[in-house]
Amino acid sequence: MADYNKEEIRRIEDKWRAAWEQRGVYKVSNKSNKPKYYALDMFPYPSGAGLHVGHPLGYIASDIVSRFKRLKGYNVLHPMGFDAFGLPAEQYAIEHGIHPAKSTEQNIKNFIRQLNKIGFCYDWSREVRTCDPSYYKWTQWIFLQIFDSWFNRKKEKAERIAVLVSIFEQEGNVNHPFPNLKYKLPHSNKITFTNTEWKSFDEKYKQEILMQYRLAYLAYTDVNWCEALGTVLANDEVINGVSYRGGFPVVRKQMRQWSLRITEYAERLLKGLDEIDFSESMKEIQRNWIGKSIGAKINFKVKSEQSKVDSLTVFTTRPDTIYGVDFMVIAPEHEIVKDITSKAQQAEIDQYLKYVESRSEVERMAEVKKVTGAFTGAYAVNPISGREVPIWISEYVLAGYGTGAIMGVPCGDERDHKFAKHFNLPITNIIGSYYNGKEANPTYDAVLENSDFLNGLTMKQAIDVVVKKLEELGIGQRQVNYKMRDAGWSRQRYWGEPFPVVFKDDMPYAMDEKDLPLELPDSNNFKPSGTGEGPLANLKDWINISENERRDSNTMPTHAGAAWYFLRFTDPHNDKEFASREALNYWNQVDVYIGGSEHAVAHLLYARLWVKVLHDLGYLGFDEPFKKLINQGKITGDSRFVYRVRGTHKFVSAGLKGEYETDPLHVDVNIVNGLELDTEAFKKWKPDFANAEFILEDGKYICGSAIEKMSKSYFNVVNPDDIIENYGADTLRMYEMFLGPLEMSKPWNTNGIDGVFKFLRRFWNLFHDDKGNFSVSDTEPTREELKALHKTLKKVEQDIENFSFNTSVSEFMICVNELSSLKCNKRAILEPLAIGLASFAPHITEELWEKLGHEDTILNASFPQYNEEYLKENSFEYPISINGKVRAKMEFALDMPKEDIEKTVLAAEVVMKWTEGKPPKKVIVVPGRIVNVVV
């Protein structure tokens, strides 16, 4: 005797969770004759807040896919781990004195508890934690491989530093110029050296030079320094000039930092996008980030009073507009400013430079409308037209981009146009009627005018012509520019991977592999050192190995551990290698990776980079980690508000709030049913509200609502534990899928969950009689029952392959509705249906599977193949439309000839009524679809 009620659900779900764990049914072997399938979730940062219902959305989807693939005969790798280093734990340690290792450990425990309750089929024996020394040993090891590599542009791949050294010994660097175009050899100021010169350099000098090539390198870089966090932030960790976490101000500061030379891989990262199945929008975001632009570097001769500077180089993507150049603008920080400013302009320039200094980077970025600038008094000579144009400085040109100088083409560029208008500079029109005198037109389609030898060409054509001319004359060259910058890889933090290097004479040397991991020293002091160095600098004994040997006081960013964890899952306990080649070859690429789109540029690019480097060095057989990426939409919170009449403890219902002066207050969604507030619960919610009074409408207190991000501070967080408590994990899983398409964002609303719960109960009832006794018959199924089953099996299989889970849930509901009204309790129908549903609702189906007499888990069953035979129809009820509007329905055999259908339709009374007896202009018969009569 058993109803599918709260008690029974808890009994079933607890029973099977324990049984699965005990039997180890989720253990996955690397040795199998089955085809492999690798389904991966973006592993979570174990925050102290635990999971809310938004987190498991993607996990449920990947769990369904994993279980489905297993039923389809695949060996499925579906692991989970934790991105366990990170700032929040360190912040927490600073505030509460609890060691990050301890709080992280507790948080992970809680996460695992919550995840297990939902019934995921993770192979926990493969769990990895990035903060575990046995894991970060290999993060450090891979870092050292990157450190020991350079990018051979000729071969477009990474090679060992030793290869580079032997090249230098033979030919110097003439064929392999410094990747950084601005770099010049110390002392000599040159950019090349010969093999003899190389051999004459001392050790430190050689290391300094090699550092210019290493894929992981140290350099003084402008970094986002956040005083409050005492740390450097990556570009993507800075939002609107404040830190992503905490919202503290960020300023620029020069520090000697580790960077990854990801720019060398820009082209391959771009090209790789064509081979992988990411959404178009995701690829577009990455393309934008990489920001490839093709253009030209052009040298302009400079005429200034001081005659100190010969030329000025600009980068432009629009060399075709060369005849439209009316002025030049260089960044205020540009090194030539002081050397070209005329006496007459000196005061104005000084004043402007002062103004720019007072402006933070943030302000310069944020301000778009204001036009500022100053004339240097110098002129540049257009190398093609010979025309002299004034050189200005302006904050809208940034020193860090391109060459820090642009050619101003007001008729074709909006900012240049504003600049010209503001300072009354002349505007040369080279695009005829495409320019209206009021705003710039950045078209590529115009036919050029006022452009000498380019006249009559379209702008598109002219680009190549100009570049060729520039190269012929030796005054410029084709140039590819990438917006992307190298990735800052140092953090002034404690809770991260220490860099496995030793500094001798200020140069870093790789630690021996046998000495890895370099463990994070235990400490209770997590505060920044105050010198700009990280907390590790406080540990003198650790930092200073000997008199002239020192460790790095920085640690790696969380991106490091996340850049390769999917590789470790294939062989998580290997203490000889980061993963065996055999395991890597077997599991190969991740077949589907599900996670949020917020990792679009950082994590996904770094993971792709690390895999490419490891591939180039011969450790991997593939160079893209993720074959397919799915971005689940965010689940937003549905907040509720009460309206307090200002200065009172009276609360007015939403419909009446217009009559009072009120302040809206967030109220806990858990004490609101739909929109109706539980006023008693509200009084108990917080002491402040204990003697609240309510102004009701129709006897109810109605709340206001808003869709916002799910957050504790909005009191709109729904915890999966509570849902499971009331409805069970199977209902939660199916409801999350039922909400809508996986990739769409949607608000969470628990109201609809009853429908899914009732569905599972009805499914359960198919297997039980009125009294709750298990009752399944072995009678032959009818054709109708078979059709209901096979239609569902077909749709569900297709839906899962398309990651369309919401439609699967609907389909199951339809099937169970049909079988319920057919009162079907036949084994031949219910058993395959249970397997079909097992991926979505593992607990209930496992229980019924056992009741059906099976000893092995349903996980080892085979997904039933649908039979097209049962789905065939022999007749179809045609909608008969007249002039495109459906007016009648008529049933015809599916093999009935078109002509016969047409005749019968035209003869029908209903049709005659609409055609008024007139002969139709046209009759369209689409077999199995529709008949349309045109009058």
Add this chain to the structure above:
RNA sequence: GCGGAUGUGGCGUAAUUGGUAGCCGCGCCAGACUUAGGAUCUGGUGCCGCAAGGCGUGGGGGUUCGAGUCCCUCCAUCCGCACCA
């Protein structure tokens, strides 16, 4: 500003990819059981209209026998990037 998406009942959504718009669920209405339940079952429910019928997929236009679906245009919302030359 650039790029990407999205827009369908009161709500979440579906639509065989050019062929009956609104499947499934929530909510709502009515009824049954009479076991007082936030239970279950049955029926109804896009809008207007007593009806016949008309109108309906963000707005406008187009292609087509036929458009939620394709094209043009405009609007709104969300996301990403942003003085990137």
